[in-house]
Amino acid sequence: MRLTEKKIVEVLRQSGYKITPQRRAILEVITHSQEHLTPSAILEKVNYIHPGIGLVTVYRTLEVLSNLGLICRMHTAEGCHSYKGALQEHHxxxxxxxxxxxxxxxxxxxxxxxxxxxxxxxxxxxxxxxxxxxxxxxxxxxxx
Amino acid sequence: MRLTEKKIVEVLRQSGYKITPQRRAILEVITHSQEHLTPSAILEKVNYIHPGIGLVTVYRTLEVLSNLGLICRMHTAEGCHSYKGALQEHHxxxxxxxxxxxxxxxxxxxxxxxxxxxxxxxxxxxxxxxxxxxxxxxxxxxxx
DNA sequence: GACCTAAATGAAAAAGTTTTTCACCTACCA
DNA sequence: TGGTAGGTGAAAAACTTTTTCATTTAGGTC
Missing domain, CATH: 3.30.1490.190 (Ferric-uptake regulator, C-terminal dimerisarion domain)
Structure with a gap:
């Protein structure tokens, strides 16, 4: 099972991270996508939901989520910073x-x-x- | 067995590429290294053999070699642009x-x-x- | 060996990506 | 409803990769 936005928010909170509108928007984009997305692609999608978010915030959020194992960093032909929603299990x-x-x-x-x-x-x-x-x-x- | 420099040069020539001193130097570095190397790391090592080679030439040579399957582009946890000598043997x-x-x-x-x-x-x-x-x-x- | 030509090179600049810095803002707890 | 640690955005720095272009050269031909 893929982690839901709700579950991720819970883990973030438990880990002492604040739940900001920016983080929510980024989470929404990632959990609703089936493909792996680059930071720029995420930014583009995020800006439909929450205009004005900076690419820096996307990078920082991705790093936090990735370190907590809540999203999955992929190494693709396009680059090293594509991310996708994580599974709960080792995969x-x-x-x-x-x-x-x-x-x-x-x-x-x-x-x-x-x-x-x-x-x-x-x-x-x-x-x-x-x-x-x-x-x-x-x-x-x-x-x- | 790892592909030798000699073997790679042969394939290059057969494929219509010129054998320049720059390409030889880059080949020497890659075939003599046991690790995966980034373009910058390759440049640094190449410059001991043949000072003055540009990073651009390294990129171009890596692309040619990679397209011919003579070296291997790795997408590892460490990064996406590391190259290593292609092994004949799977490892x-x-x-x-x-x-x-x-x-x-x-x-x-x-x-x-x-x-x-x-x-x-x-x-x-x-x-x-x-x-x-x-x-x-x-x-x-x-x-x- | 000298000549010719397509391919290769290096320098510079452009284009893109990722990180750092810093002043300001805000989520969240007491 | 403050106070504060943590988060944000803008700008700039630091890197990485690609493009452009004038110059050089490898390798075939005579």
Whole structure:
């Protein structure tokens, strides 16, 4: 389940952050979008709801939300600062290299590999980044 | 095995690109490095070999090499514009978040997961990005 | 080896993105 | 209804990436 705006506001408040109209507007944009959005794209959409918000505020809000794990930062061909609404669970992405569509999946089953690596290298493994790239059904058709 | 400079030069020539000293210098840096490098980091290293090369040339060369699949553009947690030598062999990295040390490993065993995802989503999966993050033995000691 | 030409280069500037600074404002608690 | 820590917007700084253009050069041809 994707986190709702309400749930995110709750977590923000519990973490000691203030709930400003700007943050609400940014949240509304992110939680209502299915794609990943760049800060500029978010700003553009936010300005329909709340004109006058600065790009700086968007950047700052995204950083807060991202640090709390409430939104998800994506590394796409367009740049390093695309964000999308986060899932509650640990998850990964399968991204279409052609159209950018993103599918989420949850069972990565890397525990065994992680243990093996840990034993071999002495590393204390804290996290992992796993992303699959390919072509979605539509883009495969488009080529054919 | 990582692609050698010689092999890359051969492909470049066959593809109709000229072999300039600048390109040679950039190739030397990339093929001799074990890490992912940003354009600026590449420029810095290149300037030891061939002072006076412009960052523009680095960008242009990286684009050519990347388009030919001779180097690999990485979208990692650290950034979106890092490049590394393309390996003939499939591999991944285990990176220390403290000191940046990188250990490579090869058996990722993601075939099963890949098949499952492919079947579920209709994606034709072309590649994956897998990176583990943690603390190496030394950095664990340093904290204790 | 000298010549020719398309491709490549470097410098400068433009365009874009992200961060920093700072004076002012406001959400929220007592 | 204050007081205050935290948040905001504007401007500017700091970076990164792309574009432009005059000059140079790699590599083929004679």
């Amino acid at each position: 990964h992405h399968l991204t279409c290299t052609e159209c950018g569509r993103v599918v989420e999946f949850t069972n990565c089953d890397l525990g065994e590999l992680e243990e093996r690596l840990s034993a071999q290298t002495g590393f204390n493994i804290e996290s992992h980044l796993l992303e699959f790239l390919g072509r979605c059904r539509d883009c495969q058709k488009a080529v054919a | 991944h990295h285990l990176t220390c978040t403290e000191c940046g040390r990188v250990v490579e490993f090869t058996n990722c065993d993601l075939g099963e997961l890949e098949e499952r995802l492919s079947a579920q989503t209709g994606f034709n999966i072309e590649s994956h990005l897998l990176e583990f993050l943690g603390r190496c033995r030394d950095c664990q000691k340093a904290v204790a």
